[in-house]
Amino acid sequence: MPSVDMPLKELKKYKGINPKPADFDKYWEAALQELESQDLNPQLIPADFKVPHAECFDLYFTGVGGSRIHARYARPANASPDTKHPAILHFHGYTGETPPWSELMSWTSAGYSVFALDSRGQGGLSEDRGGVSGTTWRGQIIRGLSDSPEKLLFRQIFLDTVALARIAFDSPEVDENRVGALGGSQGGALTLACAALEPRIKRAAPRFPFLCDYKRVWELDLGEKAYEELQYFFRKFDPCHEREEEIFTTLGYIDLQFLAPRIKAKVLLATGLMDTICPPSTQFAMYNRIKATKEMIVYPDFGHEDIPDFDDKTYEFMMGL
Template identity: 40%
Template sequence: MPMVDWPLPKLREYRPDSTAEADFDVFWQKQKELSAQTPLNPQLKELDYPVKVATVYEVTYDGADGTPVHGWYVVPKHAAAPMPAMVRYHGYSGSRGFVYELLHYAAMGIAVLSIDTRGQGNLTPDLAVYPQGSAAGWLTLGITDPDRYYYKQVYLDCIRAIDFICGRPEVDAARIAVYGASQGGALTLAVAGLDSRPKLAMPVYPFLCDFRRSVEIHSTGPYPEIKNWFRRFDPEHLQEEQVYRTLSYFDGMNHASRIKARTLMAITLQDTTCPPSTCFAAYNHVSAEKELKLYHDYGHEPLHFHEEAMMRFVETYL
């Protein structure tokens, strides 16, 4: 199969310099402090779901800007409290998914929360206001200002999911894992980098990493939105440095270096949406205990066998 990126030995060594600005940590500490001023306002509604292993809830909580974030919360019926818990983040343009996708973890005695990403799918809106237009999609909303960029509120929504799960009386707040693929992998890296509460992080071919290289070499997926933004709003690239400065606050590579959680990452070598080199850029910045699962003949696609690898990782370490 032809390569879509560098040869594997070069990928394994690829660790580009951090692009984090000098105020990266100060910026995010301020955002978290401002977010904490907004009450979480968690709401749970038990659903009639045809399984005996778990109780299923439709949940909402408020984002930092008041956007109601919707999700599924699945609680094992026969596990002793306090129990471990996991938070799942979904891929770009997706949603919290279906309850059955969470039941294998409930069968292990683990509570699971799966949330929508604001504005992308299912019931969660996006109440944020952006200073100008964008190319199609969400990747360029507010892209010239880190304080107004779309993913600022998304990352805060995801941290507030940890607030939700740690506030549940049945959950052991010292045994929390976060996971997701593609955009969900990026959100996993961000949450684990910005919040010390997750014990485990399991990103799968993470999106939003090593932005400049991703934009340069991708051939599928959402990254064309950035090129289209330049075509529409800045054909001479006069704002290029400002755009990439904004993106640096959200780059999974920069968040990866701040992760304390034990990390299991999956990378697929035929991925043309989240190119392997950009995923290695993040993985090689993780200084915490880590493991890599490398799938040579797979691209940006479901990895059902890797789900079982994550189950064993969770069984061992959570």
Template identity: 50%
Template sequence: MLSFEMSAEELLTYQGTNPRPADFDQFWEKSLVELAATEPETEFAEATDFPLPFAKTEHLYFTGTGGYRVHAKVIRPHNAEGPAVLIFHGYGGEQPKWVELLPYAARGFTVAALDVREQVAFRTDSQQANSFSLRNHLVEGLDDGPEGLLYRHVFLDTRRLADIIGALPEVDETRIGTTGWSQGGGLSLVCAALAPGIKSTASVFPFLVDYQRAWELNLEKGPYDEITTWFKKRDPRHLREQEVFTTLGYIDLQHLAPKVQSDVTLYIGLEDQTCPPSTQYAAYNKLGGPKQLRVYPDFGHDDLPGALDEIFQSFSTNL
């Protein structure tokens, strides 16, 4: 274990490498004001492809920043108990299949799964007719400054989803949990930072953290290899290196982590060369609320045995 990383003791005190922009807090305050000024134009449409006798299955559409029409799947039990769970998917993937949402719905929880914009899953009219992009989203918009970063919009989409689900009459907005793996693990923490009412978060090996550290490790594996590719194509002599990492700092989860007040459980595989452990600890060590670790010494970016079951049981008990 830890064959390529710092020691276990160093991980517990590591505070990150990627610079924090001087106006980070103001940037996100301004971004949230922009989101609030964007009419959500919320629409729930019956999901006729997956009817259930005990719940409504629906396609949710809403408008996010930049005028993008965002999609999510929602299951709303007829006898809802108040809690809700927001699920975020991995990088380049799509939200879970309907059947994968059933455990929470059967428990009486409202459950919503976001489709991350531009990641080739459920298509909306906001996408270009022939667009097909699986990668490079990390550096998408980098040349346009922090306001142009694709992930700035995605981060704000998580807040809008939390607002919409929290406002449903059957949902208690103080009993919402967030969860996901990899990109979804990162977005589950982002949502908890930007939507302060989130009660509980289960984040599995989160992506979107400490970009400069991931780049310096030079593991040449996706998704952080997109940064190296960007330098090769845009700045081969690294004349803009400081500017690049400072710009990425606006969407670096470790800088949002102090705003997270939810109860967080973070799952880490110490041999993870996709989302290196040190990057994850950079966020964990800065979390503002109650937190606990689940460490898997011999696992990388893999299925972590017992994690899904434990997350379900934890939400069932604590939400």
């Protein structure tokens, strides 16, 4: 079986090597308390996109730190609290943006609402107010790494996924017992983060998730493309790796393998064994820690790319909400 990583037999047992911060759980409990105190102030603005079978809106809300966050929200036409229906949370890949409205219509056609987040500071309409010391260039994994752990940007992005989920749960037309999340790469990571931090999520379908086991990425010498900012940070700010343990421990706060045990949703995950962007071992490090009902579909000949077969399986999986 082809692979760019360890053999599949070893992958199924692998638990990761990135250090976990001693106060990890307290860190995320404090983060959730901060979100609880944040007035989300959601606002729906009718979108220019018009179709007969759906109502489409630009959704804005205020995330932690005061950034105004954007999402696309589409629901079946004539939706009402009397006919509650399931909902999907959609998360996009690194540096990207929400998919076009037409791509979201497969969900509304099936009678689902869909909420698609624009991650702050990336390609969409969400604000990123910043406010960190240290470098803000060459990537968001390292943003805040020279400041306090509370300033890590992915902490704020993870909390944005929870805020979006809570808005979905509070929507009168949405059945709060039938909400799922999905996405690929960064979107897969945010799917997992959302399911870990918002236990009411019922189904999660991540595809080759990002943001797992950073030290393993480094040791594989695959700190390129999506993870190239790790190489940049060491070369620029710690060229002799004198602070290596400290840096990777701080990154542990936003390492999905340590949030994975909190997930209660049913999980369907896809990984390609030829993935050189998010190496398979990093994904297994996270997956092997999930305690909820789970299934991983392995694609031996696929890398970090579209997997149409999994797209269809994801759709069928979410029809079970």
